[in-house]
Amino acid sequence: MSGQLERCEREWLELEGEFQELQETHRIYRQKLEELTALQTLCSTSINKQKRHIRDLKLALQRCKRHSSQEEAELIQQIGANIKERQNVFFDMEAYLPKKNGLYLNLVLGNVNVTLLSNQAKFAYKDEYEKFKLYLTIILLLGAVACRFVLHYRVTDEIFNFLLVWYYCTLTIRESVLISNGSRIKGWWVSHHYVSTFLSGVMLTWLCSVPAVLLPERLSLQTASPGGEEPPGPHEGFQSWMWRGLTFLLPFLFCGHFWQLYNAVTLFELSSHEECKEWQVFVLALTFLILFLGNFLTTLKVVHAKLQKNRNKTKQP
Structure with a gap:
């Protein structure tokens, strides 16, 4: 009877050790999850900020284009192409970020x-x-x-x-x-x-x-x-x-x-x-x-x- 009790005690001690490891793993998981949530919020905020600035920049370029020289028009066209490419990059980024559902x-x-x-x-x-x-x-x-x-x-x-x-x-x-x-x-x-x-x-x-x-x-x-x-x-x-x-x-x-x-x-x-x-x-x-x-x-x-x-x-x- 004492031998069986000793085995049960050893198993409990092993389970206790595994449980302590589990608690530590779960603590790290929750910490990483909070870090991930903070990074997601930071990325979403930065993307929205970039989008607002790009929107303002596009309006400014449209105003400049009306009275621009040929050289300036080429520069405006180049900036416009870069803006379009940047918007595609934003789309790919947002695919991995939480966003509000549509209607x-x-x-x-x-x-x-x-x-x-x-x-x-x-x-x-x-x-x-x-x-x-x-x-x-x-x-x-x-x-x-x-x-x-x-x-x-x-x-x-x-x-x-x-x-x-x-x-x-x-x-x-x-x-x-x-x-x-x-x-x-x-x-x-x-x-x-x-x-x-x-x-x-x-x-x-x-x-x-x-x-x-x-x-x-x-x-x-x-x-x-x-x-x-x-x-x-x-x-x-x-x-x-x-x-x-x-x-x-x-x-x-x-x-x-x-x-x-x-x-x-x-x-x-x-x-x-x-x-x-x-x-x-x-x-x-x-x-x-x-x-x-x-x-x-x-x-x-x-x-x-x-x-x-x-x-x-x-x-x-």
């Missing part, structure tokens, strides 16, 4: 710090975001086909459209987090998911009130909701993705865009049906048209820019 994130999450401080964490979050889009897109496509050809029930259509609303709402939140962490997602691909969220919500409300005589026309719209939206990944990575031996997907992409145009035309015709009294039909038609124009024109713009870039590389010796 949308504030409404959804509140004033929560969503900044990821390491490149590893940023890449991991972005990779998880891409996987989420890929898996959910496959599930939604299968669900759309099932609703169109197998499950001809109003309740399954409502569940499917509720899933679409949740999917696009989740995408907008995740993209906002990515933007807060320095991702250069911009332009149409950001607006696209807000428009798609609105479309799915309106579609869901319409399903609850559509007359039975219009059910066949309504069912034909199911296959358009999740598909034909955009290439995988945010717009910043589209060019590199599209030209890595995957250009064969472009025809499918354009088919999805024109399917949205087909749905817009179908809904515009449906809005004039004598049995169709719902406001959702015209709104859905207009929204599908907006999606088609945004997706089609943006994809054309990216393809044209990449082709132009390839031509310039070819012309260079």
